[in-house]
Amino acid sequence: MGFLDVEDLKVHFPIRGGLLNRKIDAVRAVDGVSFSIEQGKTYGLVGESGSGKTTTGRAVIGLNNITAGKVFFEGNDLTDKKNKMLDVRKDIQMIFQDPYSSLNPKKRVIDIVAEPLRNYERLTKKEERYKVAELLEKVGLSPESILKYPHEFSGGQRQRIGIARAIALKPKLIIADEPVSALDVSVQAQVLNFMKDIQKELNLTYLFISHDLGIVKHMCDEIGIMYKGRYVEEGKTGDIFTNPQHIYTKRLVAAIPDIDPKNREKQKQFREEVQREYEESYESYFNEEGLAYGLKKISDTHAVALPEKG
């Protein structure tokens, strides 16, 4: 059993209708997703908007009800109601996409960062102030910031406040949902590198959600690629980028712009080849509903959704 094991996770949202507002169908936001993360590593969930990444992350931390499947954290089954009392919420924290809306604008930084501490630790006012100042220093903000409000900070600084709040309880796992996509490109690298630094320092494990393959390449050890609630491919980051197997992954990889002008012609050719393959062999990758087939292992570290031969 690993550090975090997600087994055949399904999260379906009911669609209601008719006179009695009964369930008439369901959005299969996550439809049979499995992955494992080793402690201290970064695992990326990638896919276009609506593929089910956020729903997966929220289900792991208990913010979405699970329709089926299991989530084990350090061997504890988080989906077992008897385990509701386990103090794992303390060990798993989330960083949200938008630092502008995820921090309460009416609260001072001290109240934002101290919120998790107030829920779990009984500190005196003095101890709390000291702890928050220490956390702010850790994320590169001046301890004098504690009395300021979120609007007094830039986007990158606000995300650092969100990170200070997330690490306040010394969590083991952080679910980072598009942590830099609301930030200017110039600030994105700073925040990402900072996340890598504190990962080493605090031995954090990340479940890193992003639609940006370039960022995922920079951050993640392994990645899972989602399409319409299912995995199309999973593997070590290097393998996925050098040897993508599924046509959806190939299209994502082909779409990453190459900044080196020397590679532009090569990349254009690759893009055309991928597009041809997509048009010619769509049905070997997707079923009649346009959903990916089940994942099959092609090596110990790489699995892809292709139909079984024959």
Ligand SMILES: Nc1ncnc2c1ncn2[C@@H]1O[C@H](COP(=O)(O)OP(=O)(O)OP(=O)(O)O)[C@@H](O)[C@H]1O
């Ligand atoms: N509470 C909900 N009720 C109904 N449908 C939902 C709910 N939350 C998400 N969905 C649907 O589930 C699907 C997956 O959404 P999700 O937000 O997980 O995707 P995503 O890959 O994270 O995309 P994005 O990057 O846009 O957030 C979408 O079709 C979405 O509309």
